[in-house]
Amino acid sequence: MILKRLTTQTFRNLDIADQTFHPHANLIVGRNGQGKTNLLEAIYFLATTKSFRTSRVASLFRFDEPGLFVSGIVERNALDRALSVGMEMEPRRRLLTINAEKVPLADYVNALSVFAYSSSRLDTLRGTPEDRRRFLDRGIASVSPGYVEQLTRFQRALKQRNALLHDIAAGAAPSFTLDAWDEEVSAAAEPIWNGRRLYVEQLSQTFREIVAMHEYHVNRIELVYRPANGVIPRGAEIRARTSLTGPQRDVLDFEIDGRPVADVLSGGEQKMIVLFLKFAKIELFRRRMDDEPLFLLDDIDAELDLDILQELLRKLPSQTQVFATSAKERFLDVLETSPHRRLVIENGRVTSAQDFA
């Protein structure tokens, strides 16, 4: 799929009016603070209705503006479709449309698939267990669209069970009612565990293949998935007033010889590992969906092994549309070997766009 055009209104500092893009590679250049990353954010937002840098969508709003709007034209299988996301801050409201028709989120997010790499993605290695569960869940959702609904269902059942545990601890509810919620929660947890187990298996396999192919020196990383499916005595959960077992406590670790990668590798090595993982995710997506996603590459810097990045990009099928930014223009050289468009961004606007063959 290809993003052909993009328009933004009061999206951070951007003022993009019907900007067209190159079908293969788009290099976004400009001084710091001009809106390079925001442009990638707008594309990511158009595809997912979320931000790729933070979990708080509020940060996408322009100061003192109550709403924001992003729209674009996506080409897929030779058909053009118009996508738009409108969002209001207070009360929080979201309107998603495809070809000017309102659609539910589950349908909307299947229309445009993007994968984003940015240095904030190092959270995958350095962040909390929750960051790593999110890393997994987003990957699974990209290859099996029904997963999001299954996850929502599980979270709702879990919330109900936790509320009940709280009531029981406070003496406001009898404990025998837990039986029904136990069954409901474990029925909802089953597809989450299955989905995660399968995805980790496939991702580790593909990740290892990619690392080996590029002969990267760090090649003993293991993805270790530990589902939290143990049996916990009910009394302990009532005392804790919360569920102590279940997918919400699953652990995914990246380890070398049993030690966390974040403790062993240098910053640059960690960035490369995250990059390899990203390419593994893209590979799984392509195999499953038989389509090419967009790839956003934010802030290419000196810590990345640019030779390997160049090779990785060259191995992507030519239909993969790439958007890349860097604070230093020369780092974008890795993308200049093939036809591309160079967009200069100044003060939130694209001031020039030039194609190179």
Next chain:
Amino acid sequence: MTAPPLANLINELTKLPGVGGKSASRLAYHILKRPMIEAEALAQAILDVKTKVFRCSICNNMTDVEPCAICSDPRRDASTICVVEEAFNISTIEQTRDFKGVFHVLLGALSPLKGIGPQDIDVNGLLKRIRDGAIREVIIATNPNVEGEATALYIAQQLRSTGVKTTRLAFGLPVGGDLEYADQVTMSKALEGRREI
């Protein structure tokens, strides 16, 4: 400024579910425009529903006779009870004309988040009916969402000791629709519940 009696009506209308400020004032101005006789009919209908309609002592259905028309109909099979969350669910099932049994309205579904526990839904009434009469089957037709499912599981547990046959409505594709419009969860439920032909 809106005249106080009009503002009052708008305020009362906004208390209805699904009616916001704009809809309320559109409704209020509409009522104002129509003849007096229509307003009287509406007001009378509201008063009638409150004074003449009550819950059936057997099944909790909304009725103006005791017991309700379904419970007192001799042609209905009183040994099959269909359990629903709310009285308005009955009309959906009744429209099919396929169900010949009787109903039991729970008056809600379990939801600890809303403080709704087993004591707040009428499972005891159901158990009493099973103990008192010759019930052969209980069909649980609670909503297929998280709360409805937990409620179904809870009722099934409570009924286990009675030995009565307990069934759950099937999940699957809407008939007459196209496969492409089915959401993912419904589709996997339908796959799960597939049968040989």
